[in-house]
Amino acid sequence: MWASMGTPILYRQRRPGLHGKPFVLYKFRTMLNLRNPDGTPLPDEQRLTRIGRFLRSTSLDELPELFNVLKGDMSLVGPRPLLMEYLDRYTPEQARRHEVKPGITGWAQVNGRNSLSWEDKFRLDVWYVDHWTLWLDLKILWMTLLKVARREGISYDGCATMPEFCPPDHDPEHRQGRLDDLHTGG
Numbered sequence: 001m002w003a004s005m006g007t008p009i010l011y012r013q014r015r016p017g018l019h020g021k022p023f024v025l026y027k028f029r030t031m032l033n034l035r036n037p038d039g040t041p042l043p044d045e046q047r048l049t050r051i052g053r054f055l056r057s058t059s060l061d062e063l064p065e066l067f068n069v070l071k072g073d074m075s076l077v078g079p080r081p082l083l084m085e086y087l088d089r090y091t092p093e094q095a096r097r098h099e100v101k102p103g104i105t106g107w108a109q110v111n112g113r114n115s116l117s118w119e120d121k122f123r124l125d126v127w128y129v130d131h132w133t134l135w136l137d138l139k140i141l142w143m144t145l146l147k148v149a150r151r152e153g154i155s156y157d158g159c160a161t162m163p164e165f166c167p168p169d170h171d172p173e174h175r176q177g178r179l180d181d182l183h184t185g186g
Contacts, residue, residue: 008029009028009029010026010027010028010029010064011026011027011028011029011030012024012025012026013025013027013083014084015081015082015083015084015102016081016082016084016086016087016098016102017073017074017081017098017101017102018098018099018100018101018102019098019099020087020095020098022084023068023071023073023074023081024073025065025068025073025074025081026064026065026067026068027061027062027064027065028055028060028061028063028064029052029061030048030049030051030052030053030055030056030061031044031047031048031049031052032047032049033047034046034047057151058148058151059144059148062104065104066104069104073101073102074101074102074103074104075100075101075102075103075104076103076104076105076137076141077103077104077105077106077136077137077140077141078100078101078102078103078106078128079097079098079100079102079103079106079107079108079125079128079129080102080103080105080106080108080109081102082165083165086165089165089166089167090122091167093122093126094122094125094126096125096126096129097122097125097126097129099129100128100129100132105140105141105144106124106125106128106140107124107125107127107128107136107140108120108121108124108125108128109140109144109147110140110143110144110147111124112124113147118165118167
């Protein structure tokens with residue numbers, strides 16, 4: 001990995017955790033930091049390396065997240081931690097995904113992973129929040145092993161990873177109210 005991409009080999013990024021509280025997520029880096037002349041990153045398809053594709057298809061890029069689990073920022077199972085900028089884009093129902101700790105794997109991952117639409121992912125995340133049991137977590141862990149072995153649902157149709165979540169009714173004016181609800185658990 002180091003020979004093909006250089007350093008650093010770990011990717012760190014702030015992500016929203018329980019109640020939207022930010023934490024630093026650790027993953028193995030799978031993309032090059034290539035940018036357009038204006039400074040914006042090139043599309044994922046152009047930045048994803050061969051070794052990065054392998055790491056993602058086998059989910060090995062997620063291994064450093066075990067450190068996040070040990071720190072208490074994440075759980076083994078829960079909704080995947082998405083980007084901070086998505087917080088203001090959620091409907092109140094979608095924001096409920098932050099009522100539990102984010103996980104390395106989750107109900108949406110074993111039911112389609114990146115082949116699902118954003119709406120389906122969020123629906124499955126909220127279903128998990130409402131139906132959590134230890135037995136469900138054990139079932140998800142077992143299903144994860146099967147999905148990873150089969151390398152199913154790695155990318156969204158026609159994309160190297162997953163397109164950005166940008167709902168049609170996205171209104172930045174509602175950001176503070178949604179963030180306040182997340183931080184108070186309301």
